[in-house]
Amino acid sequence: MPERVATLSPIRLSVNGREYQLELDHRTTLLDALRENLDLTGSKKGCDHGQCGACTVMLDGRRANACLIFAVAAQTHDITTIEGVGAAGNLHPLQQAFIDHDGLQCGYCTPGQICSAVAMLAEVEAGWPSAVTPDVAAGPVDLDESETRERMSGNLCRCGAYVNIVAAIQDVVG
């Protein structure tokens, strides 16, 4: 059936250090490709609109909303999902801190929060200012509570775990 063929493309995705060859509908978002085709369901769909952050993954280490990227457009990136951040026995310090500080309740926003936080720490490391940075030219950013809250505001949490999420991140920053 010609129309069927026309809607599909061969796609190569590099996720968590593994290469995947897929044939996907052009309309498939990266989020749906991860969840429906690769069974990487740690990335969640809270809005499918770029408004909640539940789908946050990293593209070449930078955080991005997987629901806003078509899978065909993600082929040139190294993608990291929560499954690639750390697993049982080999947790990322942020994952452990979220457990210790109870930075989650229902856990649905949690993979996105953690991916976001991992990349956010790299942004701070690189000296990127935020909307609340007092002096954008002043050099290294002091990741205090206010900076943390601002930088984590792209990840909504309806359970209201923000207080503990900030505590978890602050603990890792030390």
Add this chain to the structure above:
Amino acid sequence: MSGTVGAPVSRIEGLSKVTGEARYAADFPLAGLAHGWIVQSTIARGRVESVDAGAALQMPGVLAVVTATNAMRLQDVDDGELLVLQDQQVHYRGQTVALVVGDTLEQARAAADGLPVEYQAEPHDVLLSASHPRLFAPDHVNPNLPTDTLTGDVEAGLAGAAVTVDHTYSTPAEHNNPMEPHATTAFWDGDRLTVYDSNQGATRVHQALVRLFGLEDSAVRVVSEHVGGGFGSKGGARSQAVLAAMAARMLGRPIRVVLSRKQLFSLVGYRTPTIQRVRLGSDRGGRLVALDHQVVEQTSTVYEFAEQTAVFSRVMYATPNLSTSHRLVALDVPTPRWMRAPGEAPGSFAVESAMDELAEACGVDPIELRIRNEPVTEPEGGRPFSSRNLIACLREGASRFRWAERDPRPGTRRDGQWLMGTGVAASTYPARSAPSTASVSAQEDGSFIVRLTAADIGTGARTALTQVAADELQVPMDKVEVRIGDSDFGPAMIAGGSMGMASWGWVVVKACRQLIADIDRCGGVPDDGLVARADTADDIAAQADLVRHSFGAQFAEVRVDVDTGEIRVPRLLGVFAAGRIVNAKTARSQLIGGMTMGLSMALFEESLMDAEFGDYLNHDFAGYHIAANADVQRIDATWIDEEDDQLNPLGVKGIGEIGIVGTAAAIANAVYHATGQRQRHLPIRPDRVLSP
């Protein structure tokens, strides 16, 4: 062995949630899975004339277009929202008029987007007002409480009062918006239906599916191991579960139906808008002589839901003359339902704001005012309280918050462009239990498995129940596995009404004690193990007729920008008396979570009805703002030790809802203290601050 109940134990499923391993309802891969996408009505009232499925069915991958003409017939149930695709009638904009099923999500969605649906539209009526001509008194209010109450003579009391307050307060429609949209993955194995469903209690979803599809109890299994929040909107079955089960039956394939964020604004419930007139009369010292609380709110034409907004006034303050009433109007709108602390959340905003106004009018400190009006018995009805520690919460909070240093004069503290103020409000929520069943089995290796159809929607229930069972069985927690979220385990209460721990904890204690007695009788655990089952129906029926409530006090500090009207909340404190706290860590999180939602209710949340089209306009997170990380600063929640042996064997009252009760009033009262302007309508938007 020292017990674990009360200890700050980390969530058992925390590891699976921080690694992304935990599977929610839409996360189960199944061979041959197809996807359903809901098509919603674009009129608010009328009939579907026709659905032309022809073109859709020609699109690649499209398997079916299910409409009222070809849908499976369902058995009647008392909830019209579940009788999906059973007739052509349209009751509200956004109602399901078709389900398109495709091999992939993209195919189903594209076909649904272009599906031609013809309607015969009728004029709609979607706006609530206190003078609506079709207001009526419902038979009862949720869950089954009197619509109106009257003690004494309120008009006479008000006429003779030295001081009166008479104002109308309003709260808008608010949408629950759990982060996980409602989702169901359904499949049939012969005549047995299994659904992975996102809900607050698999028992209720099981019961609904059994009735709708006319099946035996044993022919339906509902599995809900991890649930991404609910806040009331997943309290019972929602139509996506029915659609998934129906389509799976019709097509003979596993089907998944996931609602979009936008669809949550019409298909799963929300908090009704309320218009509340509160009249208080007191002597010069602020002692109440009359309290009148009149509520107007909405329901739909599909299912009558009457929020119990005025019940807050029935328990809070002593007064010889007390009346409460609820009036509803059935509009052409989606059905409002439970949202965290239905009744108490909006009701407390009105009454606790009015109490602040009374304190101001009498020149009495707002904490002292509440202490002067502390009742000995339930103000409406006169039954004794099982325990009531509101005053202790107020005093403890006042001390922690340094309330004594507060200058009561409004509008006098300024820091640059910021006006500053503090406020207080009281909280309460009923402490009830409902019948549940559970089993506990002793394994040969010395470990135990507890099975019950509890739900952990983020409350920490799985962990708390493990603590409870470990203590009862006198073993460490790692010797106990608590399995929940599976209707095969037998009926149990939902995670709702703050009744989860009280109900499940009770039955787990009972089952564990039974098992220990059985082990003693057998002289040990037999080689093939031992199982004890328990049911608390009789125990709960035998409870004394008392008023059981938790209480609390919430304190807020705000800063109000005089130029922009922006409000910041640098500090919130909640002190609660909620019986025994099972897990100090998850309890604190849950209380803070409730207060965070209360802050969000105070400042941001508002679903705006579009009168022209007849639906909620702002149906995404861009238009419907919920508190984000930067909106929240310091929030502390704590509790006082409270022992109450009239509750349940654990002495727990439940904490899921009280955190949101009173928060908005505390913030509104603080805004008054900062600015000198009363805010009687939620949310307290910048434009309301700037032009009061």
